[in-house]
Amino acid sequence: MNKYKETYGVDISKDVFDVYGSLSGHHQFNNDESGFKKFFKGLPENSLVAMEATGYYHYRLAQFLYKNAVAVSVINPLSIKRFIQMKLAKVKTDKSDAKAICEYAQNNAVPLYNALTEVQS
Template sequence: MIVKYSLGLDVSSKDIKACLATIDNEQRVKVKSSKTITNTQKGMHELLAWIEKWYSDLEIPLSVCMEATGVYHENCAYFLYDKGFNVSIVLPNKAKKYLQAIGIKSKNDSIDAKGLAQMGAEQKLEVWEPMGMFYYELRVLTRQHQSLKESLTAEQSRLHAANAASRQINFEIKQIKSHINFLEKQVEKLEAEIKRLIHSDETLKKNLRR
């Protein structure tokens, strides 16, 4: 007797590989169907139609398991969440350890849709809850800030090396200085926006005053 459906999704920037599996009361996992769709809104509607075709017994729970892949998995996760599905997003290292534990070998150590479907079927994974828009925006801006600071540090190191070279190229030094100036202005604008965003939230604003 089937006790659970599990949908494994292997998400990349271009497409989503899906695998729908079941697990019975004797813990036997069986693949019902597989499909590849584009990672677009049109593709996600195709995914939904495919799920509805193969998942007909709505009294049996269905879990969705996908691996965190930068930002590429987010649109699909939000889409399925909005449709009422229980979505679990696992970290790559957790998925990799599970893959190794069940003896599945992969050329690039990544877990595919079938492995994710089996993982979702056999384990009770934490259900993902999307963060609110405020914290999502704050996360994006702080990541951008970190990236700009790293670029700025790299350019400052380049300038130091260019000035220390036995033969200095004035045009190169001028270009690096110009880029540093640009990055510094971008960092300044970004820090102002992060500060504005934080001060728009009363809870964070109070915490900063402590």
């Protein structure tokens, strides 16, 4: 169903972002330029990175990945919340949220992110 080699779900917060890869499992990175680069370095070609819209926190990572030609999808948080509720998940951690975002992106047609230009941002 999914045309990507690997799908990643990202749960992002102020200091770190948790990543769950459909093949590679869970990893955590600093939410800064060095963390973005470390994450990008480990991405295989033809990957999809999906994340919730979280304002400023998701924006920097989405822009970085988009500028480096990675397929990015920014998803409405309510969609993810309802998906997690539908699965009757009782555990709510950053790791479990990243996994749920990954599963959501694998099972649904998610829109690709169109980054703002430097002038717009």
